[in-house]
Amino acid sequence: MTTPRRPFREFDDAYDVESLRLARRVIRGLTMTMRHIVLAPGSRSAPMAYALREAEELGAITVHVRIDERSAAFTALGIAMATKSPAGVVTTSGTAAGNLLPAMMEADLSGIPLVAITADRPEEMHGTGANQTTWQQGMFAGRVRDEIHLEQGEARLEPESRDDMLAAETQVGLLLRVATGPAPGPVHLNIGFRDPLVPAAPGEGQRAGAQRWARTPFVPRRRVTDSAEQLRAEIIGSEILGGPAAQGPSVAQGSSAGTPAESPAGSPTGSPADSEASSESGAATESSAKMAGESSAESPAESAAESPAEAAARFEAELGTARTVFVMGADAPAEARELARRLGHPLLAEPSSDARWSDLGTIQGYRLILQAPEGSPASVLAGSVERVVVAGRPTLTRPVQQLIHRQDVEAVQYAPGGEAWFDHRLDRRQIHDVLALAQFAAMAPPGWQDSWTERGLAAQRLIDAALTEQEALAQGELSSVRVAQYVAETVKTPLLLGSSSVIRDVDLAAVLNRTVLGTRDDARRVYAMRGLAGIDGNLSAASGVALARSTRVTALVGDLTFLHDINALLIPSTEREPDLDIVVVNDSGGAIFDQLEHGAVGRREGQAEAVERFFGTPQTVDIEALADAYGHDYHFAEDLDSLGEGLSGLEDRVGIRIIEVRTDRSVLRDFHARLRAAAAEL
Incomplete structure (x- = not known):
C-alpha cells in the first residue's frame, strides 16, 4: 500500500532567485504523477537539485543520486519499468545530456515513460563559445513522444504572476500525461536556467522577474497516437494540476503542435484506426463476456432462453478451428495468454513474457521443436502450423522469426494499445481487441495442445540430458x-x-x-x-x-x-x-x-x-x-x-x-x- 505523500507546499519565494522559483514549479508539475527521480550532479542543473531536496524533505518525491549520467538514466529506466509510472533523470548541460540517449532509445522501443530533464544554458549563451553549451532542444528527436523547452526569464522589477508559474506546472504535468498516454514512452524537458543558480541567502534575496517562455523551430519527425494538443486543451485549467491557469506565455513544443498525429499503424489521429483503438476497452470487455459464456445482447428473447454454457458453445462453434500457436514476447498482454488457454492453443513464450512462468499451455523446449530436422515428428508438428498470434515483442531466436514469416502461415500482431516498435508496413496486420483476436485464432482442433505439450516434454528431456552429458565430458565444469x-x-x-x-x-x-x-x-x-x-x-x-x-x-x-x-x-x-x-x-x-x-x-x-x-x-x-x-x-x-x-x-x-x-x-x-x-x- 502506497503511503500518502504530503502535499508540496506553496513556497513564499517571491524574493528568492528566479532559477529556484522555476525549478520549484517544475517539480510541482512532476510530482503530480512522479514518485522517483535520479539526479546526476552539475552546476547548471543546481536549481533542480536544491528544489528536489526541498521536495524530498516534504515527502513529495524520492531522489536518488548517481555520479555517471548514463547509469543514472538506466537507473531511472529500471524504476519506470518496474512501476509502469514516469521516472525522471536530471542532468546538467552538454555531454551530460548526451549520455541519456541510450536509455531514451531503449525506453522508446519498450514504451517506458522515462523523463529526461536536462538543464541548459540560456539562449544568449548559445553560439558564443560558452562552456558546456550545445543545442539540446530536439536532441532526442524521433525518440520521444513529446518535448518542451522552458526558458527562464531575466530579472525584472516585478515578480511574475501566479498564472505564469501555474502555466509551467501545467505544461510539465501535461508532458507526463503524454508519457503515460495511449502510446507510452520517453519525453524530454529542457530548461534554460540563468544565473544565479543557488538559493538566495536569508535577507539577501532578489525580487524575481516575470517568467519568459520561448518557442523553438524544432519540427518532430514522428507523432504519437493521441493528439498532445487535445490533451493540452483538456488539462489547461484543470484541478489536477493545481487549479485554473491562464494559457500564459508560449512554450516551445517538440511534438505537440502543428502536425496531425499519427497512430502506430500510420493512420492520422481521428481516423477510423483511432476510433478502433479508443473502443478497445469496450471490445475487450464484450469479448471477455462472450468467452466467459455470456450471451450477446442482440436478442433479449434469445438471451433469456440461452444458458451461459449454451452461449459459450455457440460462440466457440462460430469460431471454427485452426492450428494456431501464440508467440509471447516481452511484455505480452496477459489477455492473450488467457485466450490461448481458452481456445486450446500452445504458447511459445520467451522468458520476459509473464506467460513463460505459468502452467497455462506453455511449451517447454519449443526452440528445439522449431529447429528439428526435416522429417522428424517435431518438424512435422511445427510444419502443420496454420496461424501465428504474436503478442509482445519476440526477439530471441531465429527459429521463431522463421515461423512468423513462413509463407504458408498467416500471422497477426496483437496490439491492444499499439506498439512503438511496430511498423504497419510489415507483412502481418495488427489486431486491437480480444474478440477479433479470438476470431482469428479460432478453436484448436482436438489434440493440438496435447501434441505440442508431449513434444515439449520430450525436448526438455533432451536438453537436460545434453547438459548432463556436457558436464560429464567437462569433468563437472x-x-x-x-x-x-x-x-x-x-x-x-x-x-x-x-x-x-x-x-x-x-x-x-x-x-x-x-x-x-x-x-x-x-x-x-x-x-x-x-x-x-x-x-x-x-x-x-x-x-x-x-x-x-x-x-x-x-x-x-x-x-x-x-x-x-x-x-x-x-x-x-x-x-x-x-x-x-x-x-x-x-x-x-x-x-x-x-x-x-x-x-x-x-x-x-x-x-x-x-x-x-x-x-x-x-x-x-x-x-x-x-x-x-x-x-x-x-x-x-x-x-x-x-x-x-x-x-x-x-x-x-x-x-x-x-x-x-x-x-x-x-x-x-x-x-x-x-x-x-x-x-x-x-
Missing part, C-alpha cells in the same frame, strides 16, 4: 546454459536477465514448474530490456527495479554485460544502496557470436584468431578485485552447490552482492551441435 537454468529456476526474487547469451540460455533450458516456486507471481517476475537489447545499462536498470520495488532483486548477466555497466556499482556513500544480487556468468568474452554465422567463419582455416579478437573480445578482469574496489560483497561459485549457497537467503541481505561463476564458452559449440543432432529424435 559448469556451462553457461546450466548456470542460467539453475538461477532462473531457483531464485525467489524478481529477476532481471541481461541481454545477449544469458536470456537465450534461460529461454532454451529453464522450466519453472518443476521447482519449489510453483507459479511465478508478480513478486518474482522477470525483467529484460528488449527494446534494443543492448548490453549497456543492465546493472543500472536492475538497480532501478530494486529501488522502485523496495525488495531484493537478482540480475543474471554475462561478463561483458557486467563490465559494460560497471559504473552501476558506483553508489555515492550518502545514498541508499539497492538490494541487488548480481550473478556474473564469466566466460571471458562474448559467447553469443559463436552461435551466429561468425562461429562458422571462425572454424575456417586461418580465421579463428581474427574472429576471437574482433567478436570474442576476451578479457581477464579480476571481478573479485572490482567488487572490493567498489566496496561490495563477493562470492565465487565453483559448482552448483556453491552457487546455491550464494543464492540462499537472499531476501535477508542488504546492499549489492556479486556472485561470479566461471564457465568455458568453447564447450558451447559441441553442446549445441549435440543438441541439434538429438532433435532428430523429436
Whole structure:
C-alpha cells in the first residue's frame, strides 16, 4: 500500500532567485504523477537539485543520486519499468545530456515513460563559445513522444504572476500525461536556467522577474497516437494540476503542435484506426463476456432462453478451428495468454513474457521443436502450423522469426494499445481487441495442445540430458546454459536477465514448474530490456527495479554485460544502496557470436584468431578485485552447490552482492551441435 505523500507546499519565494522559483514549479508539475527521480550532479542543473531536496524533505518525491549520467538514466529506466509510472533523470548541460540517449532509445522501443530533464544554458549563451553549451532542444528527436523547452526569464522589477508559474506546472504535468498516454514512452524537458543558480541567502534575496517562455523551430519527425494538443486543451485549467491557469506565455513544443498525429499503424489521429483503438476497452470487455459464456445482447428473447454454457458453445462453434500457436514476447498482454488457454492453443513464450512462468499451455523446449530436422515428428508438428498470434515483442531466436514469416502461415500482431516498435508496413496486420483476436485464432482442433505439450516434454528431456552429458565430458565444469537454468529456476526474487547469451540460455533450458516456486507471481517476475537489447545499462536498470520495488532483486548477466555497466556499482556513500544480487556468468568474452554465422567463419582455416579478437573480445578482469574496489560483497561459485549457497537467503541481505561463476564458452559449440543432432529424435 502506497503511503500518502504530503502535499508540496506553496513556497513564499517571491524574493528568492528566479532559477529556484522555476525549478520549484517544475517539480510541482512532476510530482503530480512522479514518485522517483535520479539526479546526476552539475552546476547548471543546481536549481533542480536544491528544489528536489526541498521536495524530498516534504515527502513529495524520492531522489536518488548517481555520479555517471548514463547509469543514472538506466537507473531511472529500471524504476519506470518496474512501476509502469514516469521516472525522471536530471542532468546538467552538454555531454551530460548526451549520455541519456541510450536509455531514451531503449525506453522508446519498450514504451517506458522515462523523463529526461536536462538543464541548459540560456539562449544568449548559445553560439558564443560558452562552456558546456550545445543545442539540446530536439536532441532526442524521433525518440520521444513529446518535448518542451522552458526558458527562464531575466530579472525584472516585478515578480511574475501566479498564472505564469501555474502555466509551467501545467505544461510539465501535461508532458507526463503524454508519457503515460495511449502510446507510452520517453519525453524530454529542457530548461534554460540563468544565473544565479543557488538559493538566495536569508535577507539577501532578489525580487524575481516575470517568467519568459520561448518557442523553438524544432519540427518532430514522428507523432504519437493521441493528439498532445487535445490533451493540452483538456488539462489547461484543470484541478489536477493545481487549479485554473491562464494559457500564459508560449512554450516551445517538440511534438505537440502543428502536425496531425499519427497512430502506430500510420493512420492520422481521428481516423477510423483511432476510433478502433479508443473502443478497445469496450471490445475487450464484450469479448471477455462472450468467452466467459455470456450471451450477446442482440436478442433479449434469445438471451433469456440461452444458458451461459449454451452461449459459450455457440460462440466457440462460430469460431471454427485452426492450428494456431501464440508467440509471447516481452511484455505480452496477459489477455492473450488467457485466450490461448481458452481456445486450446500452445504458447511459445520467451522468458520476459509473464506467460513463460505459468502452467497455462506453455511449451517447454519449443526452440528445439522449431529447429528439428526435416522429417522428424517435431518438424512435422511445427510444419502443420496454420496461424501465428504474436503478442509482445519476440526477439530471441531465429527459429521463431522463421515461423512468423513462413509463407504458408498467416500471422497477426496483437496490439491492444499499439506498439512503438511496430511498423504497419510489415507483412502481418495488427489486431486491437480480444474478440477479433479470438476470431482469428479460432478453436484448436482436438489434440493440438496435447501434441505440442508431449513434444515439449520430450525436448526438455533432451536438453537436460545434453547438459548432463556436457558436464560429464567437462569433468563437472559448469556451462553457461546450466548456470542460467539453475538461477532462473531457483531464485525467489524478481529477476532481471541481461541481454545477449544469458536470456537465450534461460529461454532454451529453464522450466519453472518443476521447482519449489510453483507459479511465478508478480513478486518474482522477470525483467529484460528488449527494446534494443543492448548490453549497456543492465546493472543500472536492475538497480532501478530494486529501488522502485523496495525488495531484493537478482540480475543474471554475462561478463561483458557486467563490465559494460560497471559504473552501476558506483553508489555515492550518502545514498541508499539497492538490494541487488548480481550473478556474473564469466566466460571471458562474448559467447553469443559463436552461435551466429561468425562461429562458422571462425572454424575456417586461418580465421579463428581474427574472429576471437574482433567478436570474442576476451578479457581477464579480476571481478573479485572490482567488487572490493567498489566496496561490495563477493562470492565465487565453483559448482552448483556453491552457487546455491550464494543464492540462499537472499531476501535477508542488504546492499549489492556479486556472485561470479566461471564457465568455458568453447564447450558451447559441441553442446549445441549435440543438441541439434538429438532433435532428430523429436
